[in-house]
Amino acid sequence: MFSRPGRARAYLAEPASSIIARVMPQTSARKILILTGAGISRESGLHTFRDPDGIWSQVRLEDVATPEAFERDPVRVHEFYNARRRALLSGDVGPNPAHGALARLEADWPGEVLLVTQNIDNLHERAGSKNLVHMHGEILSARCQRCGVAGPWSADIVMETPCPTCGQAEALRVDVVWFGEMPMQMDRILTALEACDLFVSIGTSGSVYPAAGFVQEARMAGRAHTVELNLEPSEGHNLFAERHYGPAGRIVPEFVARILRDGLGEKS
Numbered sequence: 658m659f660s661r662p663g664r665a666r667a668y669l670a671e672p673a674s675s676i677i678a679r680v681m682p683q684t685s686a687r688k689i690l691i692l693t694g695a696g697i698s699r700e701s702g703l704h705t706f707r708d709p710d711g712i713w714s715q716v717r718l719e720d721v722a723t724p725e726a727f728e729r730d731p732v733r734v735h736e737f738y739n740a741r742r743r744a745l746l747s748g749d750v751g752p753n754p755a756h757g758a759l760a761r762l763e764a765d766w767p768g769e770v771l772l773v774t775q776n777i778d779n780l781h782e783r784a785g786s787k788n789l790v791h792m793h794g795e796i797l798s799a800r801c802q803r804c805g806v807a808g809p810w811s812a813d814i815v816m817e818t819p820c821p822t823c824g825q826a827e828a829l830r831v832d833v834v835w836f837g838e839m840p841m842q843m844d845r846i847l848t849a850l851e852a853c854d855l856f857v858s859i860g861t862s863g864s865v866y867p868a869a870g871f872v873q874e875a876r877m878a879g880r881a882h883t884v885e886l887n888l889e890p891s892e893g894h895n896l897f898a899e900r901h902y903g904p905a906g907r908i909v910p911e912f913v914a915r916i917l918r919d920g921l922g923e924k925s
């Protein structure tokens with residue numbers, strides 16, 4: 658079902674448009690689904706959550722990232738996310754070459770590219786990605802627990818901050834998915850997993866469900882080639898047909914360049 662690297666190489670004397678037409682005919686546009694996690698943002702200056710020196714080694718997730726924590730101590734939860742929002746908006750943080758490569762893939766690939774990120778930062782958008790799902794929400798969004806309206810938000814949230822829609826104080830919360838809550842747009846993600854020809858997991862620990870189970874969903878559908886790109890093997894690394902390890906800023910641009918050159922072939 659995948660174009661063979663050997664065949665793709667044999668066409669290199671032809672114009673790129675001709676190669677694309679023959680390897681990836683329009684009638685069967687190939688669908689790519691990319692899942693990203695904190696590892697892709699590591700080189701952008703953001704702390705990951707699960708590394709030995711990551712955020713969960715400094716603060717307990719039970720204290721800041723659950724509905725119960727927010728009920729118990731909303732001030733602390735607001736402060737935690739306010740600090741992370743300020744860090745993201747500081748001049749020190751920006752997209753790295755891995756984010757850029759995925760935006761280029763979406764722009765140049767003749768089929769569909771859906772990017773599903775577990776990250777709550779906005780680095781994919783800043784790099785230029787457009788077909789993007791934030792399955793764990795966005796730190797630059799706030800949601801009202803009274804009227805339910807969510808919208809872009811870049812300021813601190815404090816208890817007194819009124820909801821811009823209904824005016825209620827003590828109702829706004831950061832629009833991220835806490836542990837114990839349902840990830841966003843799961844129907845769309847599961848549909849895309851069943852239909853994709855290539856599933857690539859980038860910079861994820863493989864320990865947080867449901868994202869950790871996506872590779873199995875893609876494999877069960879029986880059509881997708883599965884690839885892991887990570888700093889080191891994830892917990893579920895042996896579920897992937899192809900694996901590459903190293904800094905995301907190096908291995909993601911390399912992988913994207915190969916896909917754009919050779920199509921959805923096996924490892925070349």
Ligand SMILES: [Zn+2]
Nearest residue numbers: 801804820823
């Ligand atoms: Zn409201």
